[in-house]
Amino acid sequence: MLALRYWSVRHARGLARAYDFLASLAPWLAPLARIIGIARVEAALRPVERLAKTTLFDCRMCGQCVLSATGMACPMNCAKEMRNGPCGGVRPDGSCEVHPSLRCTWTEAVAGANRIAADRGARPTPLLPAIDQRRHGASTWIQVLQGRPDPAFQPAVGERVTRATGQGGLEQACNSGRLVVTVEVAPPDSARPEPLLRRARLFEGLVDAINITDGAGGNCHMSSVAASAILAEHGHTPVYQIACRDRNRIAIQGDILGAAALGVRNILCLTGDDVSQGDHPEAKPVFDLDAVSLLHITRGMCDRGEFASGRKLQEAPDLFIGATTNPFVPPFSDRIANLENKVLAGARFIQTQFCFDLKRFEAFMHQVRQRGLDRRAHIIVGVGTLNSARALRWMAENVPGVYIPPEVLARVESASDQAREARLVCGEIMRAVTRIPGVAGIHLMGHRNEEVLAEIIDEHDLRRQPRLYTV
Numbered sequence: 001m002l003a004l005r006y007w008s009v010r011h012a013r014g015l016a017r018a019y020d021f022l023a024s025l026a027p028w029l030a031p032l033a034r035i036i037g038i039a040r041v042e043a044a045l046r047p048v049e050r051l052a053k054t055t056l057f058d059c060r061m062c063g064q065c066v067l068s069a070t071g072m073a074c075p076m077n078c079a080k081e082m083r084n085g086p087c088g089g090v091r092p093d094g095s096c097e098v099h100p101s102l103r104c105t106w107t108e109a110v111a112g113a114n115r116i117a118a119d120r121g122a123r124p125t126p127l128l129p130a131i132d133q134r135r136h137g138a139s140t141w142i143q144v145l146q147g148r149p150d151p152a153f154q155p156a157v158g159e160r161v162t163r164a165t166g167q168g169g170l171e172q173a174c175n176s177g178r179l180v181v182t183v184e185v186a187p188p189d190s191a192r193p194e195p196l197l198r199r200a201r202l203f204e205g206l207v208d209a210i211n212i213t214d215g216a217g218g219n220c221h222m223s224s225v226a227a228s229a230i231l232a233e234h235g236h237t238p239v240y241q242i243a244c245r246d247r248n249r250i251a252i253q254g255d256i257l258g259a260a261a262l263g264v265r266n267i268l269c270l271t272g273d274d275v276s277q278g279d280h281p282e283a284k285p286v287f288d289l290d291a292v293s294l295l296h297i298t299r300g301m302c303d304r305g306e307f308a309s310g311r312k313l314q315e316a317p318d319l320f321i322g323a324t325t326n327p328f329v330p331p332f333s334d335r336i337a338n339l340e341n342k343v344l345a346g347a348r349f350i351q352t353q354f355c356f357d358l359k360r361f362e363a364f365m366h367q368v369r370q371r372g373l374d375r376r377a378h379i380i381v382g383v384g385t386l387n388s389a390r391a392l393r394w395m396a397e398n399v400p401g402v403y404i405p406p407e408v409l410a411r412v413e414s415a416s417d418q419a420r421e422a423r424l425v426c427g428e429i430m431r432a433v434t435r436i437p438g439v440a441g442i443h444l445m446g447h448r449n450e451e452v453l454a455e456i457i458d459e460h461d462l463r464r465q466p467r468l469y470t471v
């Protein structure tokens, strides 16, 4: 199956031609199908479609086929069912975060799409709403036959129609023209709020917002919605991180409303790390949504005041919505398209994965500026430090999506004071990224390293510095 899957991507151009030819017959076949009866035709088509597509593409018959936009690589084969581009956990060699022995479905998709582009011209990565689970097992061909638009090329969801009005906390800082500083704090393994508040107090007067992670690395902690609400109640500005891994769209939307009612104004939409690296590897990952479809839904709640189902809310939340990007792992050519989709779907601030590779980040920001994305969303760069080369190496090898160039590891490894050297590297990267046009701020991360992060922020006095562009 796997070999055939890869074969189909290698022959994406020929398969796309065959698909285009069959689709061109649809206007002639449609009247005949109507005479026979659409239900009867679908019943006859379904097993043929299933056989052809499972053989060629290892297809999961999601009923909303996007193969023609994904280079003949079925995105439902992705362990997280990412339909809007790759997750941030792709390994540096292009293999899958969840199944390291497989190539990431989206590195395959990009390769196949490039082959098809020779005939059709480049088409953007699809920007798809959340999948309709009811259509599993249904035929997509019948939709094409009926002249319905190819589900891979639905119009984009469009720009946000209303601006968040609250102008509080993080959003205000983002619009201020100076560098923004945020920091990541993991909620405690505690039924009491004090350990969380103790960590947050370290950053008083130093940061514009505190990100509260949501089961980072697939590990269980106090819920991010509760921890964010506790911080908001105590006068901090939390960024409530929501991972799609643990909840379906019903639970997530309920949590968003609850967070807003408890005074949380900023949310960060993530797909989430796989469970296999965490402390509950036996858990069932959900992934009902991916980050792009979660952004789309959240924006619908804020802009249109409605749930994903279309049902009206009594009171819409007013949220400053963010997303993440990882410029440091493949498929590099799709990272900008993926970021653009997140901006289109509603992200107004973007936080990146740890930046240790300046060259790669400069190239990424060059494309960001070319597409004007830095003027549509605030790009906040992830930086951080750990206390030893061993800890850095562990992170590079075990934390999905973190890439640390070998020369950085070697530099810290060979230092007599490794903690000091790692901190120096962090300072150098911070200074360098803040000189890159389009960068709006710095996001500090470092597992259980809050004291050091607070000292670094204090030392560099980042919030007093202007940035080179403002949105």
Ligand code: SF4
Pocket (backbone or CB within 6 Å): 077, 078, 079, 080, 081, 082, 085, 086, 087, 088, 089, 090, 091, 095, 096, 097, 098, 099, 103, 104, 105, 106, 107
């Ligand atoms: S790396 Fe991420 S996007 Fe790629 S196949 Fe694995 S889970 Fe899916």
